[in-house]
Amino acid sequence: MIRASDLSRFWELLQRRLGWTPTDQDGTQTTEVLSARAAAHQMNPRDYLNQLAKPGWEAETAELADALSITETYFFRHGDQFRILRDQAIPERIAEREGQRVLRLISVACSSGEEAYSLAIEAYRARPGNDWIVSVTGVDANRRVLAKARGATYSAWSLRETPEDMQQRWFRPEGDNFRVVPEVTAVVQFVEQNLAEEAPQLWHPGRYDVIFCRNVLMYLTPAVQARLIQHLTSSLAPGGYLFLGHTDSLGSSPDGLEVGHDGGTVYYRRTSSTSPAKTTPPPLSPRRVEAPAPVVEDDVYPRALGLLRDDRFAEALDLLGDTTETKDLLLRGVLLAQSGRLDEARDTAHRLMDVGGPHPDAHQLLGVCHELDCADQAAGQYRLAAYLDATFAMPRLRLGLLFRRRGDDRGAVSHLEPALELLAREEEERIVLFGGGFGRLALTTLCRTELEACGVRR
Structure with missing residues (x-):
């Protein structure tokens, strides 16, 4: 028997662990989940709640996320938003990223993956050439739906809003179901993440060109909601696009964003290269803030390299200053190239060769x-x-991609095959410098995908 006091305490614990606020007004679903989870551990509701209140028990938190998540979704849901993405957002971001040839998108609360794969399909089909890298991240706290997302196989019902020509190009029949084609699944990764917890690995400043976070904010407590909005805003690249659900709104003047309207559809766009002022409440648990360590000369290069990794090019250039050290000059040249200052980057490269x-x-x-x-x-x-x-x-790797762009598959293979072997042993620093923001695994996946497109299985 679930008492009203048990249900109230369960809601409080859900807010603390998942950042979720009650949405079933009569408590029917929550009551059923509490009864089922207590029975699964052979506990009465009170003992179960006492155990849940203790630190740890992350596996049970994941089970609750599975049981309480709303997971209904399908490909290209809310077509007006995908039309804006296709006609406006992606073309703008491609023009902005021409120097890097990288597009990064993220689907927050991605459920079973249809939204993340829809983003990947739109970005992949729009990329100007084979040497562009597309990266899509799907984030959810529900392990069960993430397992389905990684399987990339869906029923016809999930494709009910997908045009026939898109189905034929981007999906392969598999019995009564459809599997997303390998070139799309290769650019999508799925991450299990509780939005109530800090996740610095996800929210690098200025990282994403497009963020979809639809019908999520209404389920979160005010504190978690405010912190997530700050993360979404700061992790958008300048000029990047944020799409929320029709039930969510940031008001008419959100900090760091401008509001766009297209018919009845609202979207948001990052306005400048400066991070918006932080207005989030304190973290869920208090923590001591340490004073920053003084910058010493030997610390400059690794810090600047870390800023490059996070796409914070202007900050890294300011940190390096007018350097003359060979290693610093190379990093400066890479940062100039990534910032679109190509003439200065070329001059820096020639200075390197003049010196050494x-x-x-x-x-x-x-x-x-x-x-x-x-x-x-x-x-x-x-x-x-x-x-x-x-x-x-x-x-x-770059030669292989250039040959692929020319349509010379034989020439591409002659470079991609040795690149694949060498990537396993490539220096990490060179991957950061010349990987366009992608790590060894992503570049290896790109290399394999291009080889397969040339008819070579690896």
Whole structure:
């Protein structure tokens, strides 16, 4: 028998553990879940609640997320938002990211994955060339639906709003179901994350070009909601797009965002390169704030490299200053290229070669700069980089992608195959410098996907 006091306490614990606020007004669903979970542990409701109140028991928190989540979704749900994404948001972000050739999107509370794969399909089909990297992250606290998402197999009902031509291109029949094609599943990763908990690995400043966080905020407590809004805003790239559900609103003047209207659809866009003022409440548990450590000379390079990893190019350039050290010059040149200051980046690469003679990383940097205006010159620089250092994976990868863009699959394979072997041993620092914001695993997946597109199974 569930008493009113038990139900009230259960709601309080759900708010504390998951950041969720009650939505079933009569408590029917919550009562059923409390009874079922207590019985699963062979406890009475009071003992179960006492155990749930203790620190830990993360596995049970995941079970509650599974039991209480609302998981109804389908591909390309709310077509007006996907129309804005397709016609406006992605073309703008491609123009902005031309120097990096990277698009990053995230689906928050992604459920069984249909939304994340829909984002991936739109971004993948819009990319200007095979050398562009698309990365989509799906986030949810529900392990059961994430397992389905990773399986990438769906019923016809999930495709009920998907046009026939899209179904034929991006899905493969599998019995009575449909499986998302491998080139799309390769660019999507799913992460189990409780939104009530801090997740710095997700919310890098300025990281995402597009964020979908639909019909989530209304279920969260005010404190968790405010903190999530801050994360969403700060992790959008300048000019990046945020799409919320029709039940959610940030008001008419949200901090750090401008409001867009298209017919009856509202969306938000990051207004500037500066992070919005933090207005979130204190974290759920108190923590002591340490004074920042003083910056010492030897600490500058690793800190600047970390800022590059987080796409914070302007901050990294300010930190480096007018450096003359060879290692710092290379990092400065990469940051200039990523910021679109290509003439300055080329000058920096030539300075490196003037100081130390032939320099494979300087030629790699020149290749990156020339890809925007002369693919032949870029290829020549990549060949020099690979010749000067036969263990250097990144020029081989870029050459393979250039050949793929030209439609020369045989030439692409001749570079992608050695790139795949070399990536396993590539220096981590070179991956940060020349990986476009992606790690070893993502680049390896890209290499394998392009080889498969050339007809080579690896």
